[in-house]
Amino acid sequence: MTSVTTPPASSRYPAGRRAFPHRDLIAIGALATHEILFLLDEAERWVAFNRQPQKRAEALAGLTIINAFFENSTRTLLSFEIAGKRLGADVVNMHAAQSSVKKGETLIDTAMTLNAMRADAIVIRHQSSGAVGLIAGKVDCPVLNAGDGQHEHPTQALLDALALRQTLRARGELASDGTLTGLKVTICGDVLHSRVARSNMLCLQALGAVVRVCAPPALLPMGLDMIGAEAFTDFDAALAGADVVMMLRLQNERMDGQFIPSPREYRHLYGLTQARLALAGGNAIVMHPGPMNRGVEIDSDVADMPGRSIITQQVEMGVAMRMACLEVLTRRARGIAGWGDGEWV
Amino acid sequence: MKQQRPITITGGRLVTPAGVVEKTLRLADGLIAALGESPAEGDQVIDARGQLVAPGLVDCCVFTVDKPAFHFGGITRAGLMPDQNPPLDHPARVRFAASSGKPDMWVHPLAAATQGLAGEQLAEIAMMRDAGAKAVATGRAWIADSGVMLRLMQYAAMLGLVVITHAEDGGLAGKAVATAGEMATRLGLPSAPAEAEALAVARDIALAEMTGARLHLRQVTTRGALALVRAAKARGVAVTAGVTPAHFMLSDLALAGFRTFARLSPPLRPEDDRQAVIEALADGTIDVVASGHDPRGPEDKRLPFADAAPGMAGAETLLPMVLSLVRDGVIDLSRAFDLMAGAPARLLGVNAGVLAPGAEADVALVDPEKPWVVDARRMEAQAGNTPFDRQPVQGRVTALWKGGVAIRG
Numbered sequence: 001m002t003s004v005t006t007p008p009a010s011s012r013y014p015a016g017r018r019a020f021p022h023r024d025l026i027a028i029g030a031l032a033t034h035e036i037l038f039l040l041d042e043a044e045r046w047v048a049f050n051r052q053p054q055k056r057a058e059a060l061a062g063l064t065i066i067n068a069f070f071e072n073s074t075r076t077l078l079s080f081e082i083a084g085k086r087l088g089a090d091v092v093n094m095h096a097a098q099s100s101v102k103k104g105e106t107l108i109d110t111a112m113t114l115n116a117m118r119a120d121a122i123v124i125r126h127q128s129s130g131a132v133g134l135i136a137g138k139v140d141c142p143v144l145n146a147g148d149g150q151h152e153h154p155t156q157a158l159l160d161a162l163a164l165r166q167t168l169r170a171r172g173e174l175a176s177d178g179t180l181t182g183l184k185v186t187i188c189g190d191v192l193h194s195r196v197a198r199s200n201m202l203c204l205q206a207l208g209a210v211v212r213v214c215a216p217p218a219l220l221p222m223g224l225d226m227i228g229a230e231a232f233t234d235f236d237a238a239l240a241g242a243d244v245v246m247m248l249r250l251q252n253e254r255m256d257g258q259f260i261p262s263p264r265e266y267r268h269l270y271g272l273t274q275a276r277l278a279l280a281g282g283n284a285i286v287m288h289p290g291p292m293n294r295g296v297e298i299d300s301d302v303a304d305m306p307g308r309s310i311i312t313q314q315v316e317m318g319v320a321m322r323m324a325c326l327e328v329l330t331r332r333a334r335g336i337a338g339w340g341d342g343e344w345v
Numbered sequence: 346m347k348q349q350r351p352i353t354i355t356g357g358r359l360v361t362p363a364g365v366v367e368k369t370l371r372l373a374d375g376l377i378a379a380l381g382e383s384p385a386e387g388d389q390v391i392d393a394r395g396q397l398v399a400p401g402l403v404d405c406c407v408f409t410v411d412k413p414a415f416h417f418g419g420i421t422r423a424g425l426m427p428d429q430n431p432p433l434d435h436p437a438r439v440r441f442a443a444s445s446g447k448p449d450m451w452v453h454p455l456a457a458a459t460q461g462l463a464g465e466q467l468a469e470i471a472m473m474r475d476a477g478a479k480a481v482a483t484g485r486a487w488i489a490d491s492g493v494m495l496r497l498m499q500y501a502a503m504l505g506l507v508v509i510t511h512a513e514d515g516g517l518a519g520k521a522v523a524t525a526g527e528m529a530t531r532l533g534l535p536s537a538p539a540e541a542e543a544l545a546v547a548r549d550i551a552l553a554e555m556t557g558a559r560l561h562l563r564q565v566t567t568r569g570a571l572a573l574v575r576a577a578k579a580r581g582v583a584v585t586a587g588v589t590p591a592h593f594m595l596s597d598l599a600l601a602g603f604r605t606f607a608r609l610s611p612p613l614r615p616e617d618d619r620q621a622v623i624e625a626l627a628d629g630t631i632d633v634v635a636s637g638h639d640p641r642g643p644e645d646k647r648l649p650f651a652d653a654a655p656g657m658a659g660a661e662t663l664l665p666m667v668l669s670l671v672r673d674g675v676i677d678l679s680r681a682f683d684l685m686a687g688a689p690a691r692l693l694g695v696n697a698g699v700l701a702p703g704a705e706a707d708v709a710l711v712d713p714e715k716p717w718v719v720d721a722r723r724m725e726a727q728a729g730n731t732p733f734d735r736q737p738v739q740g741r742v743t744a745l746w747k748g749g750v751a752i753r754g
Contacts, residue, residue: 128649129533130603150533223527256519
């Protein structure tokens with residue numbers, strides 16, 4: 001449901017908080033194109049910063065960020081934790097396994113508890129679609145969605161767009177307006193269970209890319225055409241002419257029943273091999289949000305291919321992207337000029 | 346409570362199966378005595394001031410006995426689903442449930458088809474019938490085992506009981522909370538194709554046809570399943586179909602923002618299916634509109650969408666939602682009250698639901714134009730989980746009699 005708006009001619013986005021008039025970051029579907037561009041531009045400031053030996057800023061000094069992860073995570077949690085710490089905030093991690101959720105406390109009560117501890121931002125991952133939005137409605141501080149069920153994972157889509165921009169810029173192929181206009185992206189894997197796919201479809205399309213989605217029929221949700229993505233079951237056809245190939249993992253933990261005969265059979269039809277990659281555009285970029293199942297959806301020699309695979313850059317961009325999101329969303333609380341007034345969208 | 350003194354309602358527009366007629370209605374000894382007679386000496390005379398005089402609604406079916414909500418909605422009788430805690434799978438529990446609404450509300454228990462509603466072993470259906478069960482129901486879930494379903498239908502046919510089924514193929518439905526399509530995909534909700542309903546309907550119709558059992562599909566909500574019902578009726582199969590207002594008022598767009606008040610079972614459908622339900626109401630394929638009244642508090646609803654319990658508090662909004670179909674020209678008033686009272690009374694085999702001499706004097710005065718706004722925070726029901734929150738509606742019960750005894754007004 002992204003509304004595609006044209007940025008003002010003078011700049012890409014309005015001044016002050018009108019550039020990003022949201023209290024929370026819950027879904028790419030709620031963002032306008034110029035708001036996505038704003039976050040990407042902000043993140044680019046942190047990319048160079050993160051490459052210095054001294055990586056400590058004081059922008060968020062004194063603020064408390066709670067990472068409330070109701071579902072297991074390694075890389076996203078670590079990425080958010082490092083992002084918060086590099087900005088100078090006090091970061092506290094709450095794991096569901098250690099929390100009172102196990103003792104029967106409701107999600108709302110947990111949210112109220114976190115709120116009462118006066119967090120300045122809460123980062124939430126939860127296994128149910130819509131859960132993060134539900135919590136956001138009950139707390140007083142900005143909420144960042146680190147993945148809710150099969151709904152959205154907005155920072156992943158943003159960091160993927162950031163990694164693409166960095167790569168295209170280095171190749172001298174990035175459009176001057178910072179969008180990904182005309183870029184042909186093929187997303188292949190367990191689309192049905194993937195919040196990464198949903199956020200990426202919306203984000204990439206908002207930035208002007210053409211999105212193809214490929215999966216076996218059982219893992220392909222209905223109504224993709226209504227969302228503007230072209231659906232494929234034939235991976236070879238989906239790869240033809242692609243500039244970017246984004247592979248997704250099989251989310252066995254979310255599957256209710258058997259969706260594919262075996263991992264071996266899956267690789268036979270949908271594994272990204274060197275031979276398959278050759279069907280894509282000559283210099284096609286390979287991406288994967290991780291964790292990878294090497295030898296299933298992606299072969300090791302493809303995952304590690306220099307100049308083509310940007311999987312480790314994606315991880316690097318994750319920290320910068322999350323720093324930007326935390327920094328932007330706390331501007332009002334920190335009294336940054338131009339970010340104080342007005343209603344939230 | 347017995348009716349002490351005859352009542353004659355004058356100045357009303359009587360909703361009868363033959364149409365709306367301007368006549369008096371006389372109630373005596375708890376029954377409807379006559380239509381069109383002048384008040385007798387000693388009658389209590391009530392001036393309806395041009396309002397509708399209609400049969401009290403017979404709600405088939407509900408999950409909770411919730412008198413304040415039923416009376417607000419003009420409901421004088423309700424079929425109670427066996428999904429109670431513990432389930433209505435034992436004669437003693439049926440007997441207790443049958444008396445649980447008296448004197449001003451009649452509860453007609455529906456016997457659980459299988460022990461514990463597990464879908465495996467038949468329950469003591471004959472004994473429950475003799476304890477007051479008016480039909481037998483599979484409950485919230487379908488019976489997966491077609492062999493069990495066949496034996497249930499055979500047995501119910503012998504006993505002369507209607508079999509009320511929930512038609513959703515469990516294998517396809519799985520843990521789905523939405524109908525597969527654009528909305529479910531955008532929200533990332535577990536979803537099942539609409540065909541899950543048609544598959545179950547096809548099987549249940551085949552078994553009904555084979556056994557001669559009377560089958561009532563409690564909710565038929567998809568174009569495909571409605572076509573199967575239409576065709577079966579044309580062949581003369583003893584099948585009837587019901588629906589709740591949610592499925593003709595709302596499509597799955599109501600799921601936007603993960604609103605758990607729109608979490609229903611079966612789930613809300615895409616717009617084309619909603620249109621199919623309206624067509625089926627117009628052409629008579631659907632026989633019954635029920636509230637499915639299932640009040641759920643915040644502990645069941647203030648949760649992530651897929652974790653929330655399905656169901657809506659529907660008793661108070663049943664009448665105005667069906668009257669909206671009359672205003673839209675889909676059905677006329679006679680048919681509206683047949684959907685909400687006449688047909689469900691026939692289904693349950695109770696002497697009510699129609700303004701005819703000899704029927705129980707369950708009567709409602711209805712102002713069909715009276716505007717009001719549904720407010721989830723201020724409902725008579727035990728909980729305000731309505732997907733129609735803040736919706737302006739028209740039509741309200743202004744007086745209600747159960748067996749000739751005034752409840753409201």
